[in-house]
Amino acid sequence: MSNKPANSLANVHSSVNPEGKTGWKRVLAFLGPAYLVSVGYMDPGNWATDIAGGSAFGYRLIWVLFASNLIALLLQSLSARLGIVRGLDLAQASKNAYPRFVNFCLYLLAQIAIIACDLAEIIGMAIGLQLLFHLPLIWGVSLTITDTVLMLFLMNKGMRKLEAFIMSMIFIIGVSFLIEMFIVGPDLAGVAKGFIPGNLSGSALYIAIGIIGATVMPHNLYLHSSLVQTRQITRTDEGIRSSIKFNLFDTVIALNLAFIVNAAILILAAAAFYKNGYFKVAEIQDAYKLLEHIFGAIAPTLFAIALIASGQSSTITGTLAGQIIMEGHINLRIEPWLRRLLTRVLAIVPAVFTIIYFGESGLGSLIILSQVVLSLQLGFAVIPLIHFTSNKKRMGKFAISLKVKVLAWASAVLIVGLNAKLVYQQIGDWITQYPSSAPWIYILVTPLVVGIGVLLLYVFLRPILFKHNDEPARVPHGLASTIENVEPITYHNIAVTIDFSTNDTDCIRNAIMQGGKRAHYTLIHIVETAGARYYGTEVMDHETQSDVDNLDIYVNALIKLGYKAKAQIGYGSAASSIAKIVNGDDIDFIVMGSHGHRALKDLIFGTTVNTVRHLVNVPVLVVKPGIIS
Template structure:
């Protein structure tokens, strides 16, 4: 049986690594020049399926689930970054337990969208950045790349400065120095990458476990009300003064660059693109793994909301909301001196894990849209980290006193950037030419997914109107806001290019 190779242009390898053992399985009528060209195409790939998933088994298998476990937990780290922690503590501080339902629905929405991203990567063998590059006009794909980079920078500012705040609480380091030290995570990340994806996934799972232990200990120390937790999860209610925090939470929970990351990470597992059964198995286990990972994420976020609902919330009193640094003081004054160190350890784990996955997402985004700009991995990592580190340093030095207000604004920025990732993803996964008849989104999930996208866009419209009221030049704000929503509408209606490579790729999916 000859090994079927996907077209070189804009595609990635999803079944076997090209090595001496697989070269022999290339059809014998291929010329040496063609083989070298195909080899060069494979060498452009930065994601290699290094983890064996075995043959298809009937029924559910825990061992098989373990083989597929990893990408979902790396994806879930974006739901636990310092921006999310700040949104959580402010929700608890301003609304008590009443917005736990919204936090749950945000995670459920995130799960659905992340499953679309994972499915796109599994079925096509291309991650979201590559799919956009190959199926949208070049000017539009460049614009989407720019917006995604803005979202990555905004997220990284929160993550890097959040790590610096944790270092300040633990060791008394000034923010600018803590921000400089976070640059070291690039070297840690490169070191871990040399040990393989499984070791990298284990490291991140350890950081998630650290967060869970720290924040759940604090929740038990706070003396939480279990009845109020259940009520907050079941009964939808939004206090009037918590509307901004609610909307900011949506921006903090679902991040646009995370869709690019997840669609790429699933390609680290070996699948057979010519086998419907194998692709269905991969989609099934990735969906379960993502659900478990986001459940863990929800429980950690919930713990933070509950803690600050207990120690800070006062329904009849308006107080300045705490930020990431003030949170340590609040906990120290109410739960004891050691509690601020638990908070700092959890915050440090959140900051370090999210900056590393942000580096990885940035690498996938840049190389997906533009190919391998640099050959050496450490060059790519250093440049990707530098893009976010420079603005983060400027924030740490010049905006230290206003960082908490800026954190809320950055969450809003994530929310505004989100539709530019969701809309292409939904259109791509609904395309028969790209996904094949079997794996394209059916009508039921189309309605659900586009309804959620419409809700997110409406939230963004509300955010725009809300923030225009505080601008000095409101006319300029309306002009840029109008351009933004015209672009979103255009993106929704714009047909895909129908790149001829899609039909060639689809032959393998259909066969």
């Protein structure tokens, strides 16, 4: 029995082949995954935290941004190493290491992080649309749901085209801020001093946590471990070592570019706002207005264009991460457009709620809160990642060294420690500000925090205290069984769906090839008129009568040829009516014609074949027009 796990991002797995290339061509073939990851380091959430930090504290938080980038480099390189060496993404590896319930909890936390990230992207794109086209924010938020179409289009075009689109967005962002940096003219000495670490407390700690959450995004660790598997590599020590080296180049280049962009935003905010006495610019809209007031029309226009590019590209990578997390942790595989739609709707709701009840001015605070939520989830991705990549039994000679392990655990302790300090400080502030609500905070919030803390402790201790099976217990489509003996199957009652098209003859021929003259054939046609949907068998309009007569022609023709055939008319929904006839008429095989719809037509007209397959317990043969099995 094969226990091979399902491939991560199976539709693009090993779709880029760098083998056989030499020199720069080989290096370029490996470049790409980290650029998709780096988009998450340049999304509107980063913008909000960088603008808030720069306007409130000048250049003093650059060191936090720099330290966050170093941590991100370390953790993303570990993520890539896990995917290359073990051929598993972080979610799949977690599924192997932890019980089902813990995986479900990890999935929920990761999904919350993706929704929080998506929330920042929604708000950022809506603000960008408002700045360029004066569109009300609530309209812009609503319009962001349409980016699902662009995501599907790019996914279907292949990995390289998707990476090219993302790189073009990064180029737009980078050029926009490079021009703005020349316009602003920052204080270089002040920038240099900003790299010196300082004490963090109060609002500085809150914004610093937001910067860490916006920089070291948890879902990027899942994403990177999967994206590196889009490259075909030779599964030898040399091939794996070469892949790790080239992906490290990819990671260093991409994330340092992301750091330059983020540093540019913070420096821009410090030079434009802090220097001019605007200390509380936490709103992206305020940044736009002040940029226009101080530097003229070109700076805010570039700012808005970069903001839209950032939000759109981050949306695509967030969708990929959602697919990886859902399939890896809980074995659930659904259509990408549906998953994208659900995530987007769950993110749109709090944005719309904030606009309605707190006004557009509340969106800036909501973005920063979303980044703090990301940071709070980091420990649940970082701790398992360090465990997996330092396990010599699983990673062999590619397990991380003691030096790297110490740096990784130090980063994890820093992240978890700062988050714990923030949570403790925040609960204390709530109790002080709202003393009448203190009992509810103790009853509701405290147990939740304790429960999450216990879960984090379990995630840390489990791989140390318990050995786990290296092979996945579950994959989305189950495991292949051993084939010992194959006997021919005889079908006695075969159903053929009829739609009075040129496909009917092919369907009937395929049915006869399966059953011959020994089987009974039921020709099924469903009347889907409005009358049929409302009145069912009582309807007998012109279309229904015509369909009955045409179906009888088919039946009589088959009988004349010596076959046993009968007609069955159904009413209403095609899929449910077909299933009802099949399940109630002792049918043991179905032949259906493919309607040939694609993409938008499937959404409009439905997918009858797929729905029927899930409503019946018999084999379904799908016949395309003009094809005979």
